Amino acid sequence: MKRFWIGVLILIVLCAVGFGAYAWKPAIDPIEPPQRASFDQALIEKGAILASVGNCTACHTKPGEKSFAGGLAVPTPFGTIYSTNITPDPKTGIGRWSEAAFGRAMREGVERDGDHLYPAFPFDHFTLVSDEDNKALYAYLMTRHPVENRRPANELPFPLNVRFVLAGWKLLFFHKGAYREDASQSAEWNRGAYLVEGLGHCGACHTPRNALGAELKRAHLAGGEAEGWSAFALNGLSSAPIPLTHDSLFAYLRQGWQAEHGVANGPMAEVTGNLGRLPDADISAIATYLVSQMGAPAPERVARSEEIRKNLAIDQGGTPIPASAATGSPTSRGVVIYQAACATCHDGSRPQPFGGIDFHLSATIAAPGPQNAINVVLFGLPAASGRQSPIMPGFAETLTENQVVDLLAYLREAYAGKPAWADAKAKLADTRSGKYQVSVRPSDGIERGPDNVGAKD
Amino acid sequence: MVKLNVNGASHDVDIDPATPLLYVLRNDLKLNGAKFGCGLGQCGACTVMVDGKAVFSCLTPVMLVEGRQVKTVEGLGTIDEPGPMQQAFIEQQAAQCGYCIGGMMMRAQALLEAKPEAGDADIRQALEPNLCRCGTHMRILRAVARARDLMKSKSAGMAPAAATRRAS
Numbered sequence: 015m016k017r018f019w020i021g022v023l024i025l026i027v028l029c030a031v032g033f034g035a036y037a038w039k040p041a042i043d044p045i046e047p048p049q050r051a052s053f054d055q056a057l058i059e060k061g062a063i064l065a066s067v068g069n070c071t072a073c074h075t076k077p078g079e080k081s082f083a084g085g086l087a088v089p090t091p092f093g094t095i096y097s098t099n100i101t102p103d104p105k106t107g108i109g110r111w112s113e114a115a116f117g118r119a120m121r122e123g124v125e126r127d128g129d130h131l132y133p134a135f136p137f138d139h140f141t142l143v144s145d146e147d148n149k150a151l152y153a154y155l156m157t158r159h160p161v162e163n164r165r166p167a168n169e170l171p172f173p174l175n176v177r178f179v180l181a182g183w184k185l186l187f188f189h190k191g192a193y194r195e196d197a198s199q200s201a202e203w204n205r206g207a208y209l210v211e212g213l214g215h216c217g218a219c220h221t222p223r224n225a226l227g228a229e230l231k232r233a234h235l236a237g238g239e240a241e242g243w244s245a246f247a248l249n250g251l252s253s254a255p256i257p258l259t260h261d262s263l264f265a266y267l268r269q270g271w272q273a274e275h276g277v278a279n280g281p282m283a284e285v286t287g288n289l290g291r292l293p294d295a296d297i298s299a300i301a302t303y304l305v306s307q308m309g310a311p312a313p314e315r316v317a318r319s320e321e322i323r324k325n326l327a328i329d330q331g332g333t334p335i336p337a338s339a340a341t342g343s344p345t346s347r348g349v350v351i352y353q354a355a356c357a358t359c360h361d362g363s364r365p366q367p368f369g370g371i372d373f374h375l376s377a378t379i380a381a382p383g384p385q386n387a388i389n390v391v392l393f394g395l396p397a398a399s400g401r402q403s404p405i406m407p408g409f410a411e412t413l414t415e416n417q418v419v420d421l422l423a424y425l426r427e428a429y430a431g432k433p434a435w436a437d438a439k440a441k442l443a444d445t446r447s448g449k450y451q452v453s454v455r456p457s458d459g460i461e462r463g464p465d466n467v468g469a470k471d
Numbered sequence: 472m473v474k475l476n477v478n479g480a481s482h483d484v485d486i487d488p489a490t491p492l493l494y495v496l497r498n499d500l501k502l503n504g505a506k507f508g509c510g511l512g513q514c515g516a517c518t519v520m521v522d523g524k525a526v527f528s529c530l531t532p533v534m535l536v537e538g539r540q541v542k543t544v545e546g547l548g549t550i551d552e553p554g555p556m557q558q559a560f561i562e563q564q565a566a567q568c569g570y571c572i573g574g575m576m577m578r579a580q581a582l583l584e585a586k587p588e589a590g591d592a593d594i595r596q597a598l599e600p601n602l603c604r605c606g607t608h609m610r611i612l613r614a615v616a617r618a619r620d621l622m623k624s625k626s627a628g629m630a631p632a633a634a635t636r637r638a639s
Contacts, residue, residue: 347534349489350488350489350532350534351532351534351535353489353532354489354490354491354530354531354532354533354534354535355530355531355532358510358511358530359511405513406512407511407512407513407527407530407600409530411521411524411525411526412521412524412526412527412530412531412535413535414535417535
């Protein structure tokens with residue numbers, strides 16, 4: 015028996031040593047900040063485009079402040095994480111990081127000094143990025159203006175504030191390794207998969223997460239959450255009433271809106287804004303890959319979409335009145351609100367993106383949950399500054415809670431042919447009170463985007 | 472029949488409940504201070520207050536304001552006795568054509584009632600939904616700041632009187 019316990023003890027020690035060896039990462043020596051002249055201009059420009067794919071600015075820039083200087087509060091279910099300064103400032107940024115240190119951060123999620131990074135930095139995706147692309151990203155970031163800005167300390171409870179713990183998370187959920195081509199697929203598909211799964215990290219928002227904050231592999235791209243918005247499913251569960259095709263998705267990503275799918279809103283507006291820097295070929299590759307993930311739509315869905323198209327073609331305005339809209343029902347009140355508050359734009363003759371979408375086409379109204387509909391009704395779509403953009407006034411001050419619920423019930427029934435969302439009222443209350451935080455962004459102005467935050471610095 | 476309370480007075484209006492509040496104010500109640508600009512909630516000329524909050528009356532069905540307090544620019548004061556917001560706009564000569572000014576005053580009034588100490592940045596941000604095609608923005612901003620100061624001195628002036636009453 016004694017021998018057994020000694021055996022167990024040895025096993026425990028071996029496991030601890032093994033985990034320690036796995037978890038411990040050496041520091042990589044600091045370097046003198048490299049000179050701009052040491053980087054090839056073409057490489058820097060390539061890095062600029064890649065940084066747009068990665069949407070780096072979205073987290074690493076506080077709106078209205080210096081680009082890439084970090085300090086943005088990123089709320090997570092575990093606490094608040096503040097984004098790091100990735101300008102080449104030697105004291106507070108990555109000025110003393112060698113290319114090897116940068117490459118390791120991308121591939122393994124480890125800081126130059128050997129600390130593990132939180133998966134709020136999507137290294138589970140960035141691990142797929144090629145050495146060649148990391149080289150270009152490094153060249154781009156190291157040639158930005160250095161900004162001295164120390165970010166606030168993260169607000170995380172014990173033991174999550176101990177970075178060693180993150181090695182355990184990685185052991186469970188992280189698979190290190192560059193992207194490997196799927197030989198059975200086309201070059202364009204592979205390019206799309208590389209961008210979507212790697213630097214683009216679409217799944218970071220569009221895939222649901224488990225209790226420990228890791229993406230659920232079995233629900234890949236099945237719809238997740240971002241900054242208070244539902245990130246819709248990009249697989250077969252897509253709620254778009256007209257199924258997305260390569261061409262419509264290409265147009266949506268290229269211009270930030272598409273006539274049968276509406277205008278990008280919330281954090282997605284920033285993404286499409288940033289994608290503006292990509293060549294058409296890359297956008298097309300992304301569309302090819304994502305549409306392959308959606309698969310062919312079911313025959314019923316195709317039939318319904320054809321019916322919607324047919325009805326829209328003959329529709330000359332007019333408000334659909336569902337059967338349930340007998341006097342006094344929630345939907346009857348919803349009809350009235352829709353007619354006075356929504357129809358002037360959403361049932362008008364102005365085409366998108368400046369006219370409102372016909373709700374028959376709205377993935378938001380057909381979505382499984384009410385969150386995005388609530389966000390848009392309350393906060394609208396703020397105007398982009400200094401350019402023409404879609405705009406919608408928010409109705410937070412105009413509509414009472416019950417009135418919003420009535421409106422949503424009507425929209426669901428009349429336009430999506432679905433019952434009202436059961437959790438609309440509770441979610442609405444939490445959104446209104448600020449308990450559930452929502453970031454509201456201009457439609458295409460991308461306030462943290464390259465034009466506004468001086469990524470050309 | 473829709474029951475309305477506008478500027479403290481009750482009205483019964485026989486109208487389709489989906490009619491925008493703006494039309495009722497202008498056509499039925501003859502309160503022409505709120506203007507029709509775009510009809511889309513994008514210019515702010517129709518702004519009025521409902522329960523203290525600034526709303527676009529062109530997009531608000533009249534049904535929704537039953538049982539709530541509507542205030543229009545006519546409710547801020549009279550020609551003989553302008554309220555502090557109106558007084559400030561007159562002092563600063565903030566109107567050029569004046570079409571947007573009723574809406575500007577109502578949005579500013581809602582801001583200052585909620586936040587009497589509003590700073591210049593707050594004022595700029597709050598007035599962002601309201602457009603002025605004449606370009607008198609700088610005067611409008613000055614007028615709202617002036618209104619804030621007038622309101623503060625007015626409420627400060629009333630405080631000692633109340634204290635005296637309590638003392639006696």
